[in-house]
Amino acid sequence: MNSKPVEVAIAILYSSDRFLMQLRDNIPGIIYPGHWGFFGGHIDPGETPQEALLRELGEEISYTPPWVSEFGCYSDSKVLRHVFHAPLTVEFEQLVLGEGWDMGLLTPEQIRSGSCYSQKADQVRPIGLPHQRILLDFLARGIDTVRD
Template sequence: MPATVALAMLQREGRWLMQLRDDVPGIVGPGCWGLFGGHLEPGETPEQALRRELVEEISWCGEGLQFRFLHHHPRRLAHVFVGHLTVPLEQLRLLEGQDMALVSATELRSGSIWSPKLGCKRPLVDGVAEILERLLPPDLG
């Protein structure tokens, strides 16, 4: 049975907030870039879970989050939400993961994102590219 999660695609000034996951064996996508969010606790709605996860991961309570679609992946069923990051990146406190960055659509489409903290590129979590393609504006290049 796949896990049920809620994920946030947050935009600020034409860029998208991404989380570089910890290099911990046993977690989904260790050392890869993914979206902020996480598992639903018993009795939580997807939106409640997402708001809780955002506070736990970046100390920010999501505002104006809108559900967009369900993404089916062999390991998870993701409730995908979109919204605007209403504060500058510097006001967030990264409490889970090894890095975070605001990333352009071009960088996201490349499948590999630069980590300012690690000083290297890391790939996307498996399945995230499919979510991004459904949400990113069309590539005009």
Template sequence: MNPKSHNISQDRNSQDRNEEPEIQVAIAILSRQSKFLLQLRDNIPNIIHPGCWALFGGHLEPGEDSEQGLKRELLEEIGYAPPVVNLFGTYPRPGVIRYVYHAELSVDIDDLKLGEGWDMAWVSVEDIQTGECYSAIAKQVRPIAFPHQQILLEFVHMGIGYFRSSVLG
């Protein structure tokens, strides 16, 4: 499968017109047995998507490529980085470029250590479709961050790997 492509140089040219520089982030679709590992972001008003479920990942450091940045962020956030990640797509939006990777998570959730965020959980395709998921730690249903929900819906719709046969029929 070829990752979604986009002419990033076109986006970078916008910086020459005195617009805000783009933030570059790398995020991971971590899956296992038709479920996705998501992070419940801290409920702090000054962060992006506070109190929402989101994909793991974060901002790239200057000079860092997206795969290196993703693995660094995963080590910081869950203490583990899959040995192999595959670029699923690049999602440019005004002010931000999201590099989205996919990896099968081969370790148990109990072997991960949440270093950032409020909670983490396996989220089903049905949860993604409804746009919300229950958090045992928050003891409430919390929304899935809209851009992350859209990326996950596209991933499932495209029938990546086992989703074509086991989820989409």
């Protein structure tokens, strides 16, 4: 059977030297339950990846970045991830979590270690492996996160 991978648009959102991540709900049936991952989601029919990303960010955290830039595409047998990066230009407390268990600003050290403590879960939770790999690539490339 030839099944096409699901396409999603996700965002590396950063503030200074920290990266905004979502702690996914810990429920069966979703990919990477109870893991830290990026905000974003499925691309609806007729949407571009960037349109889907902006819609998802609005739904999930009530945030629209001033700009987004493409970072790359990452795929496996089930998911094609269109990855963008953008600055987080509001205070963390201004974000409204509309989807997920928790959210946090993770440091490069936490990303390298592969896990982070969640106050809401009162547990150290793992970072989803694809998300960790993408962030490690982002950190290694030293992407200029400043726009004129």
